[in-house]
Amino acid sequence: MSQTTAEHSRPAGLDERAIGIQRSAREFVEGVLIPLEEEAERLHGRLPEETVQRVKSEASAAGLTGGLHSSKYGGQEWSTVEWFLVEEQLGRSTNAISWHIPNAYNVWEHASPELAERWLAPALRGEIRDAYAVTEKDAGSDPSRISTTAVRSEGGFVINGEKWFVTSGDIASVLIVMANLIEDGESKPTLFVVDKSLAGIETVADPAFTHSYPDGHPTIAFRNVEVGPGDLIGGIGGGDDLQRGWFSEERLGIAARGIGSMWRLLDETVAWAIEREQGGSRILDYQGVSFPLADSAADAAAGRLLTIDIAEMIDKGSDAKLAHHKASMAKLFVSEAAWRCADRCVQVFGGRGYMRSNVAERFLRELRVDRIWEGTSEIQRLIISRGLERRGVEKMLH
């Protein structure tokens, strides 16, 4: 595999701290995650507990836990660019083994100190996991259609509803649940913090999905689940704003990891195409093989610049709404490009590309969902179009 050095790494002007973080992440991915991929695939994503514990402690030793979170709760307080550099490295490995790195969703930064101590700190120590539940049977691309409700009770709030596709909902100890608080004849979207062990919570389905990942995406029902008066994040009615912040980060993360995936795919596929001979020459010498790889290299380099540019913009504290619109551009461009890249690489590997032991085969299945979750490609196009209208063409492009 190729080596990154400070001299040719981008963005230009990375300081020693950022280069050190990038190097740690790279060593962790190459030394810990990549060697586990085939075992993870054979075990349908579920590595043995002792291996999971080793991944967690190696991640902790490498300083990769809780990247963006406050050091008060065990995070690293990375800048967005530093976080990009790590996510890019994590994207180079398959099977989402990186999910075992202790971390938590970004909305916890808006939680009360009591909630953060109770849930965020143990999550960043790797003792528990959180999950984020917004989607419902009739509310996917259009989350305003959610029908999960909360009403006030003597002890706090009572929640009723059903959430679909709750990533890590099978192993999480705490669920961040979007529900409409019904009050004064109004419906106020609010994020509730729900202890998964509370009475009334039931996993009603745990379907299999295309990828072989560590955690499931179950359907979870909430029947008269009572939470305390302080068990919410961002205040009553604050759910939609927090959601935007969550989406911006998740979408940028998908772009960062997608760029890493293309890097790994091209690394392995170019090496194969140089070595493989058919019809009397190296297959890389056939333009039918090399041109699709060249197109993907151009996609990867362009997507990387776009994503880094948005990360730098966020670090400079620029307009959050503009960043939200631009994060959609990065997510759309990279997720579509990474999917094309995986498909091309499978083709270049020929029959070997259809084997589960092949990195391109695994990426082909794994990258497909990046065009669906955190908003489908069609929804990203809607957000970008609105950005063109509301923020203006120049701001969206520059």
Ligand SMILES: Cc1cc2nc3c(=O)[nH]c(=O)nc-3n(C[C@H](O)[C@H](O)[C@H](O)COP(=O)(O)OP(=O)(O)OC[C@H]3O[C@@H](n4cnc5c(N)ncnc54)[C@H](O)[C@@H]3O)c2cc1C
């Ligand atoms: C593996 C996995 C994990 C997930 N994890 C989570 C999670 O942790 N938490 C969570 O809350 N959700 C999660 N999701 C849900 C995910 O965000 C939704 O699946 C996604 O937003 C799409 O919603 P939908 O599946 O209901 O599709 P729909 O909204 O029904 O869309 C179906 C099709 O219609 C298109 N479409 C819909 N509206 C429009 C429109 N206005 N214009 C053009 N086309 C449109 C869509 O692009 C899509 O092609 C997960 C999903 C998957 C597959």
